[in-house]
Every structure is written in structure tokens, then in C-alpha cells.
Amino acid sequence: MKNILLTVLLTLFISSVLLAEEPIKVVVTYPYLESIVKEIGKEKVDVSTLAKGTEDPHFVVPKPSLIGRLRQADILFINGASLEIGFLPPLLKQANNTKINPGADYLIDLSKRVELIDKPENVSRSEGDVHPEGNPHYYLSYNNLPKIAEGIRDGLIKVRPGSKEFFEKNCSSFLKRYEEKKEKWDSLLGKINGCKLIQYHRLFNYVAKDAKCTIFAEIEPKPGIPPTAKHLEEIIKKANGQSVLKIIGDDYHETKSVKRLSEEAKIPYVILPHDVKSFDEVKDIFSLYDTVVGRLSE
Amino acid sequence: MKRIFVVLLILLVSGILYAQSNDNPFIQNKFNPDMSLIADFAFVSSDIRDESRERLEIPEFMHHMPHSHMNKNRGITFNYLELALSAPVDPYFDLVAISTYAPGHGIEIEEVYADTKFLPYGFGLRLGLFKSDIGRQNSKHAHIWDFYDSPVIYDSLLGTEGLSGAGFRLTYTFPVDFLLQLGTEVFQGSTDEPVSFNADGFTFLDKTIEPASKPALFTGYIKTSFDFGDHIFLLGSSVIYGQSNLVHSHHHHGEEEAEESHPDHAVSASGTILYGFDLTYKYIVDAYRYLSFEGEYLSRIIDGNLYLANDNGTADESDDVALEKKLYKTNSGLYVQTLFKFDKRWRTGIRLDYLFEPDIRIDEQSLEQEDEKLYKLSCMLEYYFTEFSRLRFQYNYDHTKYFEERMLPVQEFILSLNFAVGSHGHIHFN
Numbered sequence: 001m002k003n004i005l006l007t008v009l010l011t012l013f014i015s016s017v018l019l020a021e022e023p024i025k026v027v028v029t030y031p032y033l034e035s036i037v038k039e040i041g042k043e044k045v046d047v048s049t050l051a052k053g054t055e056d057p058h059f060v061v062p063k064p065s066l067i068g069r070l071r072q073a074d075i076l077f078i079n080g081a082s083l084e085i086g087f088l089p090p091l092l093k094q095a096n097n098t099k100i101n102p103g104a105d106y107l108i109d110l111s112k113r114v115e116l117i118d119k120p121e122n123v124s125r126s127e128g129d130v131h132p133e134g135n136p137h138y139y140l141s142y143n144n145l146p147k148i149a150e151g152i153r154d155g156l157i158k159v160r161p162g163s164k165e166f167f168e169k170n171c172s173s174f175l176k177r178y179e180e181k182k183e184k185w186d187s188l189l190g191k192i193n194g195c196k197l198i199q200y201h202r203l204f205n206y207v208a209k210d211a212k213c214t215i216f217a218e219i220e221p222k223p224g225i226p227p228t229a230k231h232l233e234e235i236i237k238k239a240n241g242q243s244v245l246k247i248i249g250d251d252y253h254e255t256k257s258v259k260r261l262s263e264e265a266k267i268p269y270v271i272l273p274h275d276v277k278s279f280d281e282v283k284d285i286f287s288l289y290d291t292v293v294g295r296l297s298e
Numbered sequence: 299m300k301r302i303f304v305v306l307l308i309l310l311v312s313g314i315l316y317a318q319s320n321d322n323p324f325i326q327n328k329f330n331p332d333m334s335l336i337a338d339f340a341f342v343s344s345d346i347r348d349e350s351r352e353r354l355e356i357p358e359f360m361h362h363m364p365h366s367h368m369n370k371n372r373g374i375t376f377n378y379l380e381l382a383l384s385a386p387v388d389p390y391f392d393l394v395a396i397s398t399y400a401p402g403h404g405i406e407i408e409e410v411y412a413d414t415k416f417l418p419y420g421f422g423l424r425l426g427l428f429k430s431d432i433g434r435q436n437s438k439h440a441h442i443w444d445f446y447d448s449p450v451i452y453d454s455l456l457g458t459e460g461l462s463g464a465g466f467r468l469t470y471t472f473p474v475d476f477l478l479q480l481g482t483e484v485f486q487g488s489t490d491e492p493v494s495f496n497a498d499g500f501t502f503l504d505k506t507i508e509p510a511s512k513p514a515l516f517t518g519y520i521k522t523s524f525d526f527g528d529h530i531f532l533l534g535s536s537v538i539y540g541q542s543n544l545v546h547s548h549h550h551h552g553e554e555e556a557e558e559s560h561p562d563h564a565v566s567a568s569g570t571i572l573y574g575f576d577l578t579y580k581y582i583v584d585a586y587r588y589l590s591f592e593g594e595y596l597s598r599i600i601d602g603n604l605y606l607a608n609d610n611g612t613a614d615e616s617d618d619v620a621l622e623k624k625l626y627k628t629n630s631g632l633y634v635q636t637l638f639k640f641d642k643r644w645r646t647g648i649r650l651d652y653l654f655e656p657d658i659r660i661d662e663q664s665l666e667q668e669d670e671k672l673y674k675l676s677c678m679l680e681y682y683f684t685e686f687s688r689l690r691f692q693y694n695y696d697h698t699k700y701f702e703e704r705m706l707p708v709q710e711f712i713l714s715l716n717f718a719v720g721s722h723g724h725i726h727f728n
Contacts, residue, residue: 048475054584054585055585056585056586059585059586059685061530061580061582061588061727062724062726062727063523063525063530063727064477064521064523064530064532064727065475065476065477065523065524065525065530066477067471067477067479067523068471068472068473068474068475068476068477068478069475071420071471071472071473072473072474072475082722085722086685086722086723086724087724089724090724090726093392093413094422094471094479095471096413096414096415096417096420096421096422096469096471097420098415098416098417098418101415102386103386103389104415125684125686125719128684129684224684225684226642226643252584252585
């Protein structure tokens, strides 16, 4: 009897030690979050990402296999601001993981950490795909990175308080590297200060704000609505003599309209990544900002 | 019923408006359930008259046209209005209620169920009235069907709207990096419009069948899904077990009231088994394009008694007696479809329905079957203004239906429009 008890206790002890050493199962919605989680969690996290970098972030394919990953997750980090509203809720419902169900402690909405812009006064779908919370593409501004990183750091600490120092140390060294990079990015954006930009979708509003630029026009007549020939002509007319600096296309929308507009309005265009892994060279969060800021200020 | 629905809707909307427009210190609008409305309309052109359509059948598969919200009468039709409400009840449950108003059908509560949020270790529990999760097509509501109509094998064996009922479901999801899920459901098993399963009793002429002890309908299924890069696979296998107490009527031709029908024969089987397999393969081309292939096979085995009317050779039907025979019957069929989403706004697809020759033995004597191959071909083209509004063209060539005991191929051209407003709908893995 004593032996059995001892064996059971020993097994429990050993398994708890083993469990403590097992990496935290982190699920994130987008590749940019994966990149930051890996910087802060290092070997103590095992990250799964729901979306691919080449997908439209609003229309991610809800692969049923993702349910298995969500079911095992210790924590889920999302972009928030309704960017995941179309594909995540049914997957979460199927996974039925008490830790990350909506309202549970380990579903971390990072949009709550940052100040969102372009919050619509009235919400109506006649205005296209509008987000009541504000523009959800806040992560494209490097100025929001510290807040996102801190959100991830705090989430990981909540799952494993014993590794608090580890996560804090990684986060601060990550942010130190960021500060060095930021100086370069600031000076690059400084070069285009006050410019006018045209973009395809409302992806780069935060970047434009950082550069103190104005979004002169959008190729989509309304968010999520593909452009018409008439709308493009209106932009060409409006842009005539306005010295618009650049037309911004992105990796997942069609580029035909961007090129046409560029040709006819004689404004150079640039194709920017919307997420990590959208282009081969955009390997992590720093190269995302390097590419966005670099190409924009070229 | 219709009035209650309208009043409810007006109350809900005015409540929301009131709450938003006043400085009411007791405003509770943040607690209002998520609400969405779906409206469906169609224009149908067909080479069969509406009165004749009502009398179409598929011998040994479908005795009369199934109950459906998708109107197939010729001309312009309003099909249905669906109201879906959902909200967390508390930290432990979510409640979902989906009701539909369809002309000629009145208000129907399609689903009202609670999902638990507190079960650990990958278990899930659903309680209430809901659609079964067996198969691939069964749990889908009409607005997310890939075609205007449901597959013929569903119409024949489970009903156009699929198997649903009051009961509970327990699921278990395995802790693996792909999807592996087991589910089992227990349903009461009694229904107003039985297709394959019914546990209620019946009286057929002088024969009375007692109701089965309830709950009387059980299902089990396994689903798995995995992917290799942009190639996604989803496989499922399901089984349903239950009581089949079915009375089949036939219409007496030439009578003034088409509604007037007489029981023709009845079936009572205690261990009817329906099983199925499904396979989906989807290739993601890029952010907006995909190619998918889906197939599903269903088979039903009825082993019980058949009751035929023995009319004693007199004109008076009141002294008819039921003639009892042994019945063994297997019905199977499948559908296969390919969909191609070739643009953000366009999708096209083709579907083939096929019914296998049934195996029927009455008193251990095999019944001769007709030689006709039973199949239906459908093609569709969809245009999405946005994910909230869809226009669909569909052409059907239906070679499964019989009219007055003769094969009658039916051609249809359907133009349908679907709108969704309210809380954001979800992208489905179609």
C-alpha cells in the first residue's frame, strides 16, 4: 500500500516537473504576432499561427485542423478590433478550450493596449467593411510595437509566473534592439514628412500618421469593395497637380489597379507587405518595418 | 405565429433604438444578443408545372417532395427570413436561437441550444434543439449551402433540412496538432415530418404500433482534418441508429382536394441504421482563390415489418386490414461536387447526385427494380457583392423524379439572392 502511494506521488512529482519544463502552447492569429512571441518566449514557447502571411487578414481560411491547435492552447494572442471576427469565433467554439474561450483569461486581445484611430462615428455596412473599434491595422506602425510586446510579455507571465524574469529580460532586450532600429526608421520617415499618399486598402493609416502624411485617396471606393474604373478616374482627376508622393499597393490585393493608376496619374507606386512572411524577405517583425519604412521612403 | 414573430422583432429593434437614444440609467443594450437576419429570394423557371411538382417522387427513395424552405414553384418567390440570436448566458453557457419564417411553413424554430463553456479536457456538450453534426451537409443552414438545393440523397434519407431534434451532443477533441474529433448525440427521435426515423407510434388500418421508449435516436461520428501546406483534407464517418415508424400516403389523383391522401403502406423497424462517409479536399490558390472537391455517401438499412392495405375487394375502405410482411431495404446514394472560387467575388461549381439501385426484400423475396439510372446534375455560378450579399445562378437537370409512375426528367433554372444583415456572419469551410 505504502509502495503504491509512494509510486503515485513520485509519478505526480516527476510529471509536474516535466510539465513545468514543457513549452507554453501559444496560438496567435497572424505571423507578425508569432515573430514577437518568439522574441519574448524563446525556447519556453511553442507557437502555432492560424493565418498565413499571404492571406487577406480579414478572410483567413478557417482550416478545421486549426481546431486541434486551439484545443491545446495555453494562451491565444489576437490582433483584435474585429480583424478576426469572420474566422476565429467558429473555430474557438469548436475547440471549446476553457482557457481561451471568449471572455476567458487567456484570450489576449492586443488591440486593447493601443490607441486605435479612424473610429467611425456611425457604423453601417453601407460604408463597406468598417470596424466599429477603429482601424485594426495598428501593428503596421512600429510605434505600437512596444505596447504589443508588453501585452505578449504580460500574457506569457500570466501563464507561467515562474518564468517572469526570463520573459521580462527577453522583452527588454527586444525593445532595446527596437529602440536602435526606431531611430533609423524615424529618420527615414522624416524624409517624407508631410507627403500625400494613395493606398489600396486602409492598411497604412498608422504609418501615414507616423510620417505626418495624409492619405489622399484610396483605390477601394469603400473598405473591402473592389475598385471600379469610374472611381480610378476620379482619383486621377483629383490627384492632378496635387504632387502625391506614392501609391501604395500591398501583397494580397490585386496590383493591376495600382499599376494602372500609377501609369495614368504619373505617380510612382510601391508594393508593401501587410504582415510578416507576406514576401520572402519579410522574415520577422523588424524586417517588416524595414521593408515598409524603407520602400515608402525610397 | 407570424404575428408573434413580427411583434418580437419590432420590440427588439425599438428596444435597441430606445436604449441608444436615451440617457436611461438602466440601459442594458450591451447585453442584447448578437442578432442577424438572413433573407432569401429566388426566381425559378422550370419545365414542370407547380401542381405536378407536388406529386413527384423517387420510387423506393422519396414518397413525396420533401419539406423545404427553398421554394421551387415557378416565378418570383420569397423563400425565407431567418433570425439568429446568440449571446453568452453566463460564464458557463452560450445560447443560440435560430428561427425561420417561410411562406406556407409559418415560423419554425430551427435550432435553440446551449453550448457549455466549462467542460475541461477537450469535451464539449450541447443541449437543446439542434441539427445533428453527422456527415458534411447535415448541419449547414440553407444560406451556406453551396447550391440552391440540398443533395438528393439528403432529401431522400434525412430530409432537405437534415436530421435535427431535441437532445444533447457530447464531443471530444483529441489533443493533437490536427483535428480529430469524436461526437455522439442522443435525440428524442419523434418528429412531425419523419423521413427515415420516427419513434412515435401509429395506427395503420387495424394495426397499431406502440411508440418506442424515448430517447430513441442515437448518432456517432468521427471527423479528422489535416493539411499539407495549401492542401487541406477533411474526412468524416457517421452512423445513426433509431426507430423507423413510418406511414406513407399517396395522393388520389383526380380528387378536388390535393391534400386528401390515404395511407398506402406503413413501415415499422426498430433498428434502422444509416451510415455515411464524407471527404473534402481543398486547395488554397491564394488569398481569394480556391479549388475544392467534396463527396458524401449515405446508406440506410431498414430491417422490420411492412404493412400493406388489404382492401378486401370492397369499395368501403373502413374494413380494410393491414397485411404484415417482412421488409429488408437498403437505400444508398451520394453526391460529389467541385467548387472553384476564381476571384474575390466569383465562385462556380458543379455537383452530381447519384442514387444506387436499392436492395429490397419483402418476405425474403427480392423486388425487381427499374432499369433507369437515377442522377441529377447541377451547375452554379455565384457573384458576391460582399460577403453579405450573394447572387446565384443555378441550372439543374434532375433525372431522379417519377411522375405518375414514369420517369420525368426535370430541368430548372434558378436565380437566387441572399442577404445577411446584423452581427457578422462567419466564413465557413465550404
